[in-house]
Amino acid sequence: MQDITHLPMGLMWQMPIPVACSLAVAAKGLAVSCGQCPLDTKGQVLHPGDAGAQAGLVAGMVQGVLSHLPGHYPAILVVYHDAADESEVLGPLRAVFPHAVLLPVRLPHFYYTGMRIEVDLYAVAAPPVIQQTLGLSRISGGPLELVALRAGDMAGAVGLLAGLDPARLLSAQWFAADPAPHDWHLDPAARVVLPRDAGVSAVLTLATDPVQVSQTPGGAIKRTSGCFVWISAQGHGPDLAAAAHQAMDALALDRQQNLTILKATTHYVGGSGPEDLHGNLAVRHARFPMPGPASTGVPVAGLAGGSLAIDMLGIVG
Numbered sequence: 001m002q003d004i005t006h007l008p009m010g011l012m013w014q015m016p017i018p019v020a021c022s023l024a025v026a027a028k029g030l031a032v033s034c035g036q037c038p039l040d041t042k043g044q045v046l047h048p049g050d051a052g053a054q055a056g057l058v059a060g061m062v063q064g065v066l067s068h069l070p071g072h073y074p075a076i077l078v079v080y081h082d083a084a085d086e087s088e089v090l091g092p093l094r095a096v097f098p099h100a101v102l103l104p105v106r107l108p109h110f111y112y113t114g115m116r117i118e119v120d121l122y123a124v125a126a127p128p129v130i131q132q133t134l135g136l137s138r139i140s141g142g143p144l145e146l147v148a149l150r151a152g153d154m155a156g157a158v159g160l161l162a163g164l165d166p167a168r169l170l171s172a173q174w175f176a177a178d179p180a181p182h183d184w185h186l187d188p189a190a191r192v193v194l195p196r197d198a199g200v201s202a203v204l205t206l207a208t209d210p211v212q213v214s215q216t217p218g219g220a221i222k223r224t225s226g227c228f229v230w231i232s233a234q235g236h237g238p239d240l241a242a243a244a245h246q247a248m249d250a251l252a253l254d255r256q257q258n259l260t261i262l263k264a265t266t267h268y269v270g271g272s273g274p275e276d277l278h279g280n281l282a283v284r285h286a287r288f289p290m291p292g293p294a295s296t297g298v299p300v301a302g303l304a305g306g307s308l309a310i311d312m313l314g315i316v317g
Contacts, residue, residue, distance in 0.1 A: 020292030048114025193302030
């Protein structure tokens with residue numbers, strides 16, 4: 001098995017329900033965190049309702065994660081938030097991470113009263129080299145090229161993709177009101193529907209070598225390059241626990257040998273209370289052996305397909 005580092009959740013805070021989940025996972029020069037939330041060690045919201053204060057707190061938490069990953073440098077921070085003015089959350093984060101790429105994604109609401117922000121960290125084990133043009137950041141320094149895209153609409157996003165090679169596309173998460181470009185959408189599980197005025201955001205990874213596309217034994221999309229694997233599936237129906245079972249069955253993790261999931265991201269169409277999150281979280285993470293992957297799950301306004309979508313970045317060998 002590859003040399004993989006799992007940081008336990010207890011280094012920072014506790015999950016509200018017992019699940020196999022890591023604070024962050026690092027392998028092959030890439031590190032990914034679970035969603036960093038403004039919660040105390042008992043899972044209670046800190047600075048409820050104050051998006052700016054929560055952003056400053058989460059910035060410190062991301063620094064804490066990095067302190068346990070010596071030699072890793074922040075590359076992309078995906079900033080889930082519900083602020084009408086995104087500068088309210090981006091400002092405190094930019095003050096702490098002036099050289100990292102910040103990618104905001106606006107949500108309709110969170111799952112705990114007073115929570116306004118959640119942040120995913122992508123870090124690399126070499127000083128990142130960032131090529132930036134208006135709306136597109138390409139980050140090298142790790143085993144995969146990380147790409148963050150931001151555009152006013154999908155027409156603008158299509159233009160930004162011109163210099164990227166779709167044959168090397170390993171993973172993609174699209175956040176847009178309009179459909180993603182045909183050559184780049186991969187699977188409905190990778191497309192989150194945003195409010196129409198929220199623009200378009202995307203997080204992509206590009207492999208060094210061409211990507212082979214196949215299906216899991218359960219019928220989910222699977223993309224592989226070298227030791228890295230991306231798998232994506234969706235579940236249907238208003239019962240999100242049942243939808244999570246459906247998606248996890250399609251991912252068929254128990255039938256794929258020597259696969260370790262580094263990061264699991266779940267978007268679901270759910271309410272502003274904790275019940276929807278906890279119900280599908282328990283189902284998803286029951287399928288992982290301890291210590292489990294880094295994980296993020298957030299409610300969204302809609303999905304291109306289904307009521308719950310899961311994508312996972314993993315490593316084989």
